[in-house]
Amino acid sequence: MLRSLIIAAALSLSAAAFAQTxxxxxxxxxxxxxxxxxxxxxxxxxxxxxxxxxxxxxxxxxxxxxxxxxxxxxxxxxxxxxxxxxxxxxxxxxRAYDVLTIAAVANDPELVSLAMELGNKPDLVTSVYDGTALIAAAHLGHHEVVARLVAGGAPLDHVNNLEWTALIEAVVLGDGGHDHIKTVEILVKAGADKSIPDRDGVTPLQHAQARGYEEMVMLLK
CATH class of the missing domain: 1.25.40.20 (Ankyrin repeat-containing domain)
Structure with a gap:
């Protein structure tokens, strides 16, 4: 658990260095x-x-x-x-970003849908973290974008090179507020695997419990 918290802190500090430009x-x-x-x-x-x-x-x-x-x-x-x-x-x-991930990070649901309609694959591996547009959107709590990506067939359980899924990122890198709660809800209802842990064996539920995110805990139980 401590290692996961350290990774989360390090990621938040280094994100600007690897962000879309x-x-x-x-x-x-x-x-x-x-x-x-x-x-x-x-x-x-x-x-x-x-x-x-x-x-x-x-x-x-x-x-x-x-x-x-x-x-x-x-x-x-x-x-x-x-x-x-x-x-x-x-x-x-x-920086290994595609149009879809650019739109996802910008919280532009209409552009997200359009990009997929024009052939941008929602399962494309993007960013230095070997993630996906869905992971990027979940990280930021862009729940309408998350909903559209899920509807478009984005892989729910892709694991990036931090060994985090979209569900884990929504908990670990979120603030526990409405947007990230809604993101977790969408992912859970879509069938995201709640049992996939991080590299330390810590599940999304355990991360939510450690942070006192009670509404997320209820969704993840």
């Missing part, structure tokens, strides 16, 4: 062609550039494709135009 001002200033059109949501220009032969999977200096840029900017129509034009919806940028 939206395009910076200097990145945006350097953009031309599809990257700029995606950032600004210019659908007609995206269609024209692709028709003229521009590669919809070209990368910026951080490995972001125009689809990643459209996701960071929450331009749904631009993302659709890119996918229609041949963009790889399962491409990973340099």
């Amino acid at each position: 939206a395009p910076s001002a200097s990145d945006i200033a350097s953009y031309r062609g599809l990257h700029l059109a995606a950032h600004e949501g210019r659908v007609a220009e995206i269609e024209s550039l692709i028709a003229a032969g521009e590669d919809p999977n070209m990368r910026d200096r951080s490995g972001r494709t125009p689809a990643h840029i459209a996701a960071f900017a929450s331009h749904d129509d631009a993302l659709t135009a890119l996918a229609t034009g041949g963009a790889d919806m399962n491409a990973l940028e340099n």
Whole structure:
């Protein structure tokens, strides 16, 4: 249990180093062609550039494709135009994030659903933690996103390289408040395996009990 608490603390401190990084001002200033059109949501220009032969999977200096840029900017129509034009919806940028996980972290349920409709796989392994979009959303308590990912077939019991599932992350990295309680409820009702422990053998229920998260305890019993 102590080891798990130490890992949780270390993860919270180091998360910023491995978090998604939206395009910076200097990145945006350097953009031309599809990257700029995606950032600004210019659908007609995206269609024209692709028709003229521009590669919809070209990368910026951080490995972001125009689809990643459209996701960071929450331009749904631009993302659709890119996918229609041949963009790889399962491409990973340099920090190993895909469009779906970008949308999940941004707490953008509509973009999450759209990404899956356009072919972004909900079981794709993403991030330096070898997680999934569902784990990322559960970590943050984005319960509407969690619900949509579950409905889209996201794997409930994927174990990342910290040996945590989405259920464990919702408890260990949450604050015990409404959003994380609702996240746990959705996962449990969907059939997430409550018995999968962390690397120390501590279950989600035991983590909730140790933190005094009474409502989570009731859901996990």
